[in-house]
Every structure is written in structure tokens, then in C-alpha cells.
Amino acid sequence: MLQMEGMCLYFLVVILVMVLSVQSQGGLRPGFYSSSCPKAEVVVRSTVTSHFNKDPTVAPGLLRLHFHDCFVQGCDGSVLIAGSSAERNALPNLGLRGFEVIDDAKTQLEALCPGVVSCADILALAARDAVDLSDGPSWKVPTGRRDGRVSSSSQASNLPSPLDSVAVQRQKFAAKGLDDHDLVTLVGAHTIGQTDCLFFRYRLYNFTKTGSADPTINQSFLAQLQTLCPNGGDGSKRVALDIDSQTDFDVSFFKNVRDGKGVLESDQRLWGDSATRSVVENYAGTIRGLLGLRFDHEFPKAMIKMSSIEVKTGRDGEIRKICSKFN
Ligand code: HEM
Incomplete structure (x- = not known):
């Protein structure tokens, strides 16, 4: 009997050690700041909202910013x-x-809870809020x-390019x-936001030196x-990636790709x-x-996956005081 109790105690200790070690590795979890900075998510949300109300194009900007962060060295x-030599100054960025x-x-957030909330998390939260404010799903x-x-x-040179074939896109993802x-x-x-003419104009006139457009x-x-x-016009002119529906987070982007109305070559290749x-x-x-899968259900799941790429947790990295500078 005593031996049995000893065994139970032993297993309890093993489980406790396992739980504590997982926690000390600091894996991601919803509500990480609920006790250390309870207003963290509310502050991010209200900040994104106030910028969005002045300029709704910040929503696609924030979503793309998070994607580019995650694909280079993880979401950090x-x-x-x-x-000048930082990631932000690479050509694709x-x-x-x-x-x-x-x-x-x-x-x-530094005024409210100094040294607690990471810039990487602010970016992940802001991307979620940007989608939500564009009438997309939330998570x-x-x-x-x-x-x-x-x-x-x-x-940053290995970021996906609009010229990538599906094989290359697949390999990069x-x-x-x-x-x-x-x-x-x-x-x-790409159901929201815009692109410079520069990124797709080559498809319109002399595509692969044929003298005509991408068929x-x-x-x-x-x-x-x-x-x-x-x-030969202004390459920096902005055009919607999802023609006729660039501010709504909906499925019309996919309908456009189906109908040969994908703006970027990489988008159209998906067909x-x-x-x-x-x-x-x-x-x-x-x-x-x-398949019967709904975009508004699948997008949050894919975002959570993307937002977890090579993250630094626990004692890795730092919590920056200013997002544009290392401590
Ligand atoms: C094969 C993958 C991808 C390629 C080649 C690609 C390429 C591009 C390009 C060339 C632009 C136009 C940039 C500009 O002119 O400002 C763009 C815009 C955008 N991309 Fe992607 N992208 C890809 C995947 C993604 C992913 C995974 C996300 C987010 C989850 C994303 C979000 C956006 C958004 C929201 C915009 C609009 C930005 C704005 O209006 O400022 N893209 N993308």
C-alpha cells in the first residue's frame, strides 16, 4: 500500500516537473498577458482602430507586415x-x-506595463485586429x-516574390x-489591399518577350x-489586389483568381x-x-500557424523598449 502511494507521488512529481518545464519554455498561449498586462490586447485594438479610422489602408499594411516578419527569422x-542594413530595408520590404x-x-504599453509586451506580439495582435476591422474573421x-x-x-531575400511559380511558392511555404x-x-x-503597378505590369504588354499579354x-x-x-507609366500607381472588393475581407479574391482576374502572377498561378x-x-x-471549407474559418487557423513560425519564447530574445531598436 505504502509502495503504491509512493508510486503515485512519484508520478505526480514527474507530471508537475513536465508541466513546469513546458511553462518555462514559455510556449505561446492565448491570454499570455492576462495578469502581467491585462489591458495589452485592448490597447493594441484601440490603437489599430484609431489609425484605421483615419486611414483604412493601414489594415492590409499591418497584415502584410506580420507575414513578412514571420517569414524571416520567425515572428520576432x-x-x-x-x-540601413536591417531587414526592413531589404528590397521586398x-x-x-x-x-x-x-x-x-x-x-x-510601455507607459502602462514597462518591459512586458513584446513588439512581435503587438504585431500578431494588430494583424488580427486589422482583419477583424476589415469585416473579416477574428480569433x-x-x-x-x-x-x-x-x-x-x-x-529577407527568400521572401515569396510575385514572379514565383506555384512550385517555388510551395517550397517557400x-x-x-x-x-x-x-x-x-x-x-x-490579398482580398484586401493594393499593389504597385510595378509588380504586375510586365504581364500586360510584353509577357515573357512574346509581344503580348499573359494569356x-x-x-x-x-x-x-x-x-x-x-x-511606361508610373510604376508606383496603386491597384487593388482584389478588384472591386479591396476593403472587404471576403472570398471575391478567389472568384477573381478563378475568373482570370488575379492581379499578381503568383496569385493567378494558383489556378x-x-x-x-x-x-x-x-x-x-x-x-x-x-471540401466544403469556409475561408473565414480556415484563415484564422492558417494565421495561427503562420504566427507561430520559429517564435522565440521563455528566455530567448528580449522584450524591446522601442520596437525599432534593440535594447
Ligand atoms: C506567395 C506569397 C505572396 C506573394 C508573392 C505576395 C506578394 C505581394 C505583393 C507583390 C504585394 C504588393 C506590395 C505593394 O505593392 O505594396 C502584396 C501585397 C499584400 N500582401 Fe502579399 N504576397 C504573398 C503572400 C501574402 C500573405 C501570406 C499575406 C498575409 C497573410 C499577404 C498579405 C498581403 C497584403 C494584405 C497586401 C496588401 C498590402 C497593402 O495594401 O499595403 N501576402 N503581396
Whole structure:
């Protein structure tokens, strides 16, 4: 009997040690700041809202900022560091927007609970709030990320490019633990926001030196895009990625890809590969009942996966005082 009690005690201690060690590794969990800074999420939300009310284009800006942060060195706020050789100054990052929103939230949070809330978490929360404010889904963001101590422009060269084939997109996402379903779901973020003409104009006039346009572009849409981005015109002119529905977080992006109205080449290519096409078809409602997955249910799950890429937790990294500077 005594031996039995001893065994139970032993197992209890083992379980306790296991639980404590998981906690000390500081894995992400929703509500990480509920006792250390209970207003953290409310402050981020109100900051994003006030910027959004002045300029709704900050919403797509913040969502893309979080994606670019996560794909280089993990979601650790490395993209927020300022400096000529920092990640933020790499070519694919030059158009990123929304830094001032993160800085604003950080200033308020440092006044409220100094040294507690990481910039990486502020970014993950702001991306969620940006989607919610664009009439998209909302979700509980697991928090507890720490900020990285490295930010180098040379490491950003492997970010996905609008010229990437599906094979390359697949390989870049797989390298971050994301499959075809995650890829198509996450690229669905292009349901909001805009692109410079520069990133797709080559498709409209002399595509792959053929002297004509990319044949996968819908003919009436081609004329529309050519009017928006004349040959030799201003490459920095902005065009909606989801034509006619750029402020609503909805499934029209997928319908556009199905109909040959994807603006970026990488987006339109998702229709040319059987695996990615079936996910696009599903969200566009073409194959009702086959996969039957809803974009507004799947997007939060894919975001939680993306937001967990190579995160620093526990004693790794630091909690920056200013998001654009290492401590
Ligand atoms: C194969 C993957 C991807 C490629 C090649 C790609 C490429 C691009 C490009 C070229 C732009 C236009 C940038 C500009 O002119 O300012 C853009 C915009 C955008 N991207 Fe992506 N993207 C990809 C995946 C994603 C993912 C996974 C997300 C988020 C989860 C995302 C969110 C956005 C948003 C919201 C915008 C609009 C930004 C704005 O209006 O400021 N993208 N993307």
C-alpha cells in the first residue's frame, strides 16, 4: 500500500516537473498577458482602430507586415528594426506600411506595463485586429513571443516574390511548415489591399518577350488593367489586389483568381496547379460540398500557424523598449 502511494507521488512529481518545464519554455498561449498586462490586447485594438479610422489602408499594411516578419527569422519583430542594413530595408520590404501603428501601441504599453509586451506580439495582435476591422474573421491570438536580437536585410531575400511559380511558392511555404492549403488560404489575405503597378505590369504588354499579354488574364480585365497601368507609366500607381472588393475581407479574391482576374502572377498561378486550384475552387464556391471549407474559418487557423513560425519564447530574445531598436 505504502509502495503504491509512493508510486503515485512519484508520478505526480514527474507530471508537475513536465508541466513546469513546458511553462518555462514559455510556449505561446492565448491570454499570455492576462495578469502581467491585462489591458495589452485592448490597447493594441484601440490603437489599430484609431489609425484605421483615419486611414483604412493601414489594415492590409499591418497584415502584410506580420507575414513578412514571420517569414524571416520567425515572428520576432525583426522587420520592425530601423537601420540601413536591417531587414526592413531589404528590397521586398520597401513597400511595407504600418510601422507607426506598432510604435504607437508600444509607447502606450510601455507607459502602462514597462518591459512586458513584446513588439512581435503587438504585431500578431494588430494583424488580427486589422482583419477583424476589415469585416473579416477574428480569433484568439496565442501570445508570449519575445523579440529577436538580429535583423539583417540579407536574410529577407527568400521572401515569396510575385514572379514565383506555384512550385517555388510551395517550397517557400513548406520551408516554414505550411502546406498547400495554408498557402492558398494565407494568400487569400490579398482580398484586401493594393499593389504597385510595378509588380504586375510586365504581364500586360510584353509577357515573357512574346509581344503580348499573359494569356491567363481575362480579356476584359486585361483592358481594365492596361488603363490603370499604362505601358511606361508610373510604376508606383496603386491597384487593388482584389478588384472591386479591396476593403472587404471576403472570398471575391478567389472568384477573381478563378475568373482570370488575379492581379499578381503568383496569385493567378494558383489556378494553374491542380492542388492549389482545388482550394481556390472550394473557397470560390465552385465545388460546393466537396471540401466544403469556409475561408473565414480556415484563415484564422492558417494565421495561427503562420504566427507561430520559429517564435522565440521563455528566455530567448528580449522584450524591446522601442520596437525599432534593440535594447
Ligand atoms: C506567395 C506569397 C505572396 C506573394 C508573392 C505576395 C506578394 C505581394 C505583393 C507583390 C504585394 C504588393 C506590395 C505593394 O505593392 O505594396 C502584396 C501585397 C499584400 N500582401 Fe502579399 N504576397 C504573398 C503572400 C501574402 C500573405 C501570406 C499575406 C498575409 C497573410 C499577404 C498579405 C498581403 C497584403 C494584405 C497586401 C496588401 C498590402 C497593402 O495594401 O499595403 N501576402 N503581396
